[in-house]
Amino acid sequence: DTEVTQTPKHLVMGMTNKKSLKCEQHMGHRAMYWYKQKAKKPPELMFVYSYEKLSINESVPSRFSPECPNSSLLNLHLHALQPEDSALYLCASSPPGQPQETQYFGPGTRLLVL
Amino acid sequence: DAKTTQPNSMESNEEEPVHLPCNHSTISGTDYIHWYRQLPSQGPEYVIHGLTSNVNNRMASLAIAEDRKSSTLILHRATLRDAAVYYCILRDWAGNQFYFGTGTSLTVIP
Numbered sequence: 326d327t328e329v330t331q332t333p334k335h336l337v338m339g340m341t342n343k344k345s346l347k348c349e350q351h352m353g354h355r356a357m358y359w360y361k362q363k364a365k366k367p368p369e370l371m372f373v374y375s376y377e378k379l380s381i382n383e384s385v386p387s388r389f390s391p392e393c394p395n396s397s398l399l400n401l402h403l404h405a406l407q408p409e410d411s412a413l414y415l416c417a418s419s420p421p422g423q424p425q426e427t428q429y430f431g432p433g434t435r436l437l438v439l
Numbered sequence: 440d441a442k443t444t445q446p447n448s449m450e451s452n453e454e455e456p457v458h459l460p461c462n463h464s465t466i467s468g469t470d471y472i473h474w475y476r477q478l479p480s481q482g483p484e485y486v487i488h489g490l491t492s493n494v495n496n497r498m499a500s501l502a503i504a505e506d507r508k509s510s511t512l513i514l515h516r517a518t519l520r521d522a523a524v525y526y527c528i529l530r531d532w533a534g535n536q537f538y539f540g541t542g543t544s545l546t547v548i549p
Contacts, residue, residue, distance in 0.1 A: 329482075358537065367526060367539035368483065381536065415482050417537075424471040424530040425490070428537055430482030 327352060329431035331416050337437045340406060346434045348399040348416030356421035357399040358428070359391060362413040374399060375421040406438045443527045443540035450546045451517045459512040459543050461527030466507050469532035474501065474512045476523040477542075483526065486512065522547045 329350045338344050348357065356375050360368035373381035374393040388410075390402040399416055413435050419428040444462045451457040463472065471490050475483040487494055487501045489510070494501040500513040514521055524542040 367524075367542050369539075370537060373536070417482075424469070424532055425488065427485040427488075428473075428475075430484065432482050 327429055329416055329418055329429050331431035331434050333434060335435050337439065338406065339439055343404045345403065346401040346414055348431055349397055350418040351397055352418060352429065354418035354420055355396055356419050357393060358417040359401055360415040360417065362415055368415055408438050411436055411438045443529060445527055445540050445543045447541065448544045450548060452548050453519060454516050457514040457517045457545065459525050460509065462509045463529055464508045466529055470529040472503060472510050473528040473530050474525060475528060476525045478523045517547045519547050519549065521545060
């Protein structure tokens with residue numbers, strides 16, 4: 326099974342809402358990633374978890390809060406977002422620390438902040 | 440982190456070969472060169488990767504310059520399903536940082 330699943334597929338939220346994005350993989354990968362992709366732009370790395378510990382935070386605002394409760398699951402908690410945070414949020418996984426390994430991406434959650 | 444530069448867009452006729460170039464002049468000796476593509480409304484998917492030698496797989500070939508400052512992704516016979524944005528990415532020795540370049544949007548003309 327080489328699939329990374331993400332839920333929900335679409336999400337609309339107001340600026341005062343709290344919501345969460347979920348990502349799951351069962352490939353035994355111990356590195357998991359969150360990316361943000363605006364329209365017609367490349368994905369931008371947000372967070373990296375390695376062995377369930379946060380190893381990279383690309384200066385992401387605190388209104389985005391990642392969580393890795395176990396080796397298969399990655400969450401992104403959203404609170405007090407701004408309209409400019411509307412984007413496609415992609416999750417990915419790979420074996421950690423091995424640059425020759427493939428990174429597997431989920432289909433993304435399309436977020437609209439009103 | 441090293442950067443890559445790619446042309447914004449390219450066109451190809453169906454069933455013709457396509458050569459997608461990438462410049463990575465600041466590559467370090469331990470960086471792997473990865474190519475991914477993103478079809479419309481999907482997440483990126485792996486195409487091919489290499490370190491120093493040219494590589495072939497069922498999807499494509501990767502030609503790496505001798506000085507490793509550039510590489511070319513070769514699709515041997517473009518199909519309509521190959522229309523996508525192709526990203527050239529350098530992945531460092533630690534492997535955990537994965538920075539996308541601007542990508543090349545490939546249009547395949549029937």
